[in-house]
Amino acid sequence: MPFPSSGKAFASSSCELPDITRDWLHDTVWKTRYRTAFGGDGLGVHPSVTSFTMHEEAHVQAGKLVRDLHDLGQAYGYAGVPRAYQWTGLAGAKVCKPGYHRYGAALDFTRFDWGPDCFVDTAVHGRxxxxxxxxxxxxxxxxxxxxGTVLHLHHDPDGSHWNHIHVDRGRKAVAADWDYQTDTTIIQWAARDLAGITDMAIDGDFGPQTEEGFKALRDAFRTGDVDPAASSANFRIWLDLIGRHGMADKDAGEYRADTRAKAAGRDE
Known part of the structure; x- marks a missing residue:
């Protein structure tokens, strides 16, 4: 039974949709851990393996995410070293409160770990x-x-996402929409940190500066007429390119759209 996708469905205050409880994503070796506190360095503390309850579809999609992150680490590991994915930190999944968490259709990620010298802590590394x-x-x-929805420190409508990444399936992984802040902030961030446009504002507004950033990325990636707003398949090409460059710490242009042999780009 799929979770609701309409605003009307989410007007309900009940939390009765089917769910599952797991302490892993995609593979039983890739465990989940609960963030219990913050250390003196600001990094999240994740002391032990923890089970989380969520809708089965959310678990499947999160598993695909972890699978792709493992592939990225193996093919484009930092400093040229293959990195095997280890575990995922979470702040929560199914919680009886307004929004997609009520249905177990949202997750709050706090850490993605490829080992002690290669990880993303969502409370610190974005800045x-x-x-x-x-x-x-x-x-x-x-x-x-x-x-479809990805909230983070640069796309934070209520000021609460500075220390975690919220994802939900209220909108599926479709073609890019430049009127949609989730998509625009990704392009702006990539233009700033991959294409070197250091004064790029990451504000979700696809204005003239963002248009120039988009063109700079398109030229560097040599994507030609692969328009990310034309189809979900095209957008995935762009997302894969951004993922490869970001994971490997390379400037835009190091990899091209026809880089297939080591692509982490499996479909939805």
């Missing part, structure tokens, strides 16, 4: 040194492949 911001951006791009 850290560029190579860490790039890795965080790679995670955002992979999230968008499998979830």
């Amino acid at each position: 850290a040194r560029r190579y860490l911001r790039r890795r965080y951006l790679a995670v955002i791009a992979m999230c968008r492949k499998h979830f």
